[in-house]
Amino acid sequence: MKKVEIKIEGMHCEGCSNRLTKVLRNVEGVNRADVSLENKLADIEYDENIAKIEDFYEVIEDAGFEVVQ
Numbered sequence: 001m002k003k004v005e006i007k008i009e010g011m012h013c014e015g016c017s018n019r020l021t022k023v024l025r026n027v028e029g030v031n032r033a034d035v036s037l038e039n040k041l042a043d044i045e046y047d048e049n050i051a052k053i054e055d056f057y058e059v060i061e062d063a064g065f066e067v068v069q
Contacts, residue, residue: 001031002048006056007068011037016065023063027055040068 011017017037024033024042029050035042044056057067 001045003043003045004053004056006042006044006053006060008035008040008042008060008065009068010065011035011040013037020060020063020065023059024056027051027059029055 008020011020014037017035020042021033021035024030024035024044029047030044031047032045033042042056042060060067
């Protein structure tokens with residue numbers, strides 16, 4: 001398993017972070033995903049043979065948030 005932290009902008013409430021957590025957990029290959037509104041971070045543990053970081057960027061942006069690189 002590989003771990004990554006992704007900085008996110010555009011979350012305004014706990015509902016935003018909860019929704020984004022659900023979206024990330026539904027990505028195939030994700031073992032664990034937690035999104036912190038306070039820290040503006042997604043902490044993701046995933047199988048790198050199934051999922052790629054770019055997959056996470058895509059679903060975050062599709063959900064209406066911005067990935068900060």
